[in-house]
Amino acid sequence: MKIFDTYSRIYFVGIGGIGMSALARFFYSVGRQVAGYDRVQSSVTDALIREGISVVWDDGVAALPPDFRDRSGTLIVYTPAVPDSHPQLQWFRGHGFEVMKRSRVLGMITEGMKSICVAGTHGKTTISTLTAFLLSRCKIGVNAFLGGISKNFNTNFVGNSRSPLVVLEADEFDRSFWQLSPTLGLISSMDADHLDIYGTFEEVKKGFAGFAQRIKPNGYLLLKSGLEIPENLAAGVRTLTYSLGGNADYSAIHIEEIDGYYTFDLKTQEGVLPGFKMGVRGLLNVENAVAALSLALISGAQYEELVDALPQFKGIARRFDMFINNDSLVYIDDYAHHPQEIKATLESVRHLWKGRRVTGVFQPHLFSRTRDFAGAFAEALNEGLDxxxxxxxxxxxEEPIPGISSETIAHFMEPNKCHLVEKNELIPVLNRLQPEVLVTMGAGDIDRLVPGICEWGENYCKSKQRI
Known part of the structure; x- marks a missing residue:
């Protein structure tokens, strides 16, 4: 893009983050020299290295690639998850480099394109990824910066120089989404979260209102039905609603389940569009599909293109990700890390596997979130799990908060159904609990346990079949 033509090199401080890695891939795809630092090796950094992007693990200045010590033509991009005390970040600032927060770079991209920005305390990764996939199968095409690894694209970045559209997540953390300039903005949910940043739920709602007020004149705001319509929108911004069912501008009707997958018709302002079929499981994904289809239609996609594309969507890693599904065991891994997300995930599990005993493994994410929502976590887990x-x-x-641990949640739970377990103790506990449906949830490093759980699950199923 022309606004970045003055930079031949881009260095990312925190390149392994899902949003940062998408930006790194974007700049690399348009011919820039790209490198970055991250604290730990991961599947994301491994993929970046395979693609030709340099990654260093040492935060010292000596670890910087020589070319990136020249401030002429070098842009530094950082994530707010990296502290200001980071040695490389301090060195770049002290030596006159151009330093930008990730959200500002994304904001500059949205200023120059027809941008679809998806916000919400939950749901935004699935909605934005599904929207990007649908549009990629349409004549109009799309560019996208995604908050998860799409199973269709096998990446979190989609580039198409011929398309005027860009889809991206609008991140509420640190009020980053205030940097964006959406043509079409969506808000999927506004729950109390990130209270370490916002302080109160009222401030969270003000944060989302500020995002909506960034929508360009004559643009669109698509809201989950029931959310408050923000005031002081730009001139000509049209507000529309969507929902799973009920009275909204866009909604799913005639929902049916066939072999675990849902079909539905889409009610729009122009009439009913029939015959949509999901390619992923879960009732929560039908609502996400309504949102994504609505965004695509507003952006110029055609019904015939969308009805053909939707069944081909394979989902996102760690979003209702099914690894085992047989009579002995069902195993699903999910990113849910907020009480409302847990509730939605477990409602979908209960709906699909009625009458089966459901066991959940949850890794709380952040001490502050655990402190703020311990009772709500306990309620969601108690209701949805056996x-x-x-x-x-x-x-x-975060640093630890005295007196806050997973036991803080356990304190509110039914004692005979809650087990506090170290990660290395998990498999023996699963053997003892004998789950019929198993769900792992969390936004931390619980995903690293998935291969071991799958191996255990396969052996568990074999032992059940021998009985």
């Missing part, structure tokens, strides 16, 4: 396994809190960017 047995609950709580792993230790994943701290992410």
């Amino acid at each position: 047995q609950v396994v709580l792993l230790p809190i994943y701290p992410a960017r």
Whole structure:
């Protein structure tokens, strides 16, 4: 893009983050020299290296690739998850480099394109990825910066120089979405979250209102039905609603389940569009599909293109991700890390596997979130699960908070169904609990346990079949 023509090199401080890695791929795809730092090796950084992008693990200045020590033509991009005390970040600032937050770079991209920005305390990754996939199968095409790894694209970045559209997640953390300039903005949910940043739920709602007020004149705001319509929108912005069912501008009707997958007709303002079929499971994904189809239609996609594309969507890694599904065991992994997300995930599980005993393994994410929502976590887990396994809190960017641990959640739970377990103790506990349906949930490093759980599950199923 012309606004970045002055930069021949881009260095990312925190390149392994899902949003940062998408930006790195974008700049690499348009011919820039790209490198970056991250604290830990991961599947994301491994993929970046395979694609030709350099990654260093040492935060010292000496670890910087020589070319990136020249401030002429070098742009530094950082994530707010990296502290200001980071040695490389301090060195770049002290030596006169151009330094930008990730959200500002995304904002500059949205200013120059027809941008579809998806916001919400949950749902935004699935909606934005599904929207990008649908549009990629349409004549209009799409560019996209995604918050998860699409199973269709096998990446979190989609590039198409011929398309005027860009789809991206609008991140509410650190009020980053205030940097964006959407042509079409969506808000899927506004629950109390990130209270370490916002302080109160009222401030969270003000944050989302500020995002809506960034929509370009004559643009669109698509809201989940029931959410408050923000005031002081730009001139000509049209507000529309969507929902799973009920009275909204866009909604799913005539929903039916066939072999675990849902079919539905889409009610729009122009009439009913029939015959949509899901390619992924879960009732929550039908609502996500309504949102994505609505965004695509507003953006100029055609019904015939969309009805053919939707069944081909394979989903996103760690979003209702099914690994085992047989008479002995069902195993699903999900990113759910907020009480409302847990509730939605478990409602879908209960709907699909009625009458089966459901065991959940949950890794709380952040000490502050655990402190703020311990009772709500316990309620969601109690309602949706027959047995609950709580792993230790994943701290992410935080230092421990005295007196806050997974036991803080357990305190509110039914004692005979809750088990506090270290990660290395999980498999023996699963052997003891004998789950029929198993769900792992969390936004930390619980995904690293998935291969071991799958191996255990395969052996578990074999032992059940021998009985």
